Amino acid sequence: MTDNKKLKPQTDFAFKLMTWLYRAYDRIHNTKQDLKKIPLEEVTTVVDYGCGPGRYTLPVAKLVGIKGKVFAVDIHPLAIKTIKEKAAQESLTNIEAILVDSYDTGIQDSSVDLVLLIDTLPLIKDYNQLFQEIHRILKQKGYIFIEHGRTKLSRTREIVERTGLFYVIECKGHQVLAVSKAKR
Template sequence: METKKLSDRFSGKDRESMSNLGFNAMTLFMKLMDIVGGHSRKNFQSLGLKAGQTVIDYGCGPARYIGFASNAVGEKGKVFAVDIHPLAIAKVKEKIEKLSLTNVEAVFAENYTTPLNSETADVVYALDMFHMVEKPEDFLNELSRLVKKEGVIIIEDGHQPRTTTIQKIEQSGCLKIIQETKSHIKCQK
């Protein structure tokens, strides 16, 4: 697996990584979207999470969905907030403390690999980030590894056409599309 120097990784030189300034600007923009239009709440409601589930918010960014996810899965459920950016992990930890979220854990991913066990999650969702993934086959294989046999992977197009999202999923060979909505694509192994 190709390894990038840490200094290059967060300099913003590629699609997957962004500078700290870029991350902070994205966080501010997302916060404004939520204040003005409630974007995160509306987007989250379409996921259909249930009490007691284990879910992975892959590419959690500034942790905009983890409060909703924590409430949805309840005290018997678990939320893993995964990201490749150290500032994202810091934001998750801040939000865990601020909201007293006892069922949420921050997980740092190296490239696409997480330290989580295989078949950990009932649901893995990747919202507004798939367009940034440079190696979709590797990424989707990791999501497939993380989801339980009957589990669901939910992928939002992000800033790419739906046809591109579908093409990447089909080319991976590890997932089958089971449902398309206006907001996202649901897949299974």
């Protein structure tokens, strides 16, 4: 069980700056290419953990379609507000935005096919709590896709493997793909 200490979000200014930087980055980087690397073929329920301004949330919601569901989870109120506004603008009804103040998402046990951790690891204070929560919500043999951002690929792999909860099945470029081990 996770210790639910309250976590502090970054400042509003830092969130707005991050959003602006992502917009600039996305002008030269094709996010849709990254989506091709994510195993979405048989996925219906996705969690974008640390969703930020929704760079991946919205495209994934379109890919899983109306039969799918995307949970956009973040600690920052502006992230949740941004996701809700963008989803409404694009008439996406399969997104549920969840504001958290701990690693606990409140999502039902073993109900998720895939968790995305896109450029989130550098902001995490307690990897064990994070990965315990991800393992709890993932279905048996559910996937976790990590875009490690500023964390070295070897360090990302080490973090995931050290939990003992996942098998790393691929490390390539800036991404790590892992599958959940059996639940106890």
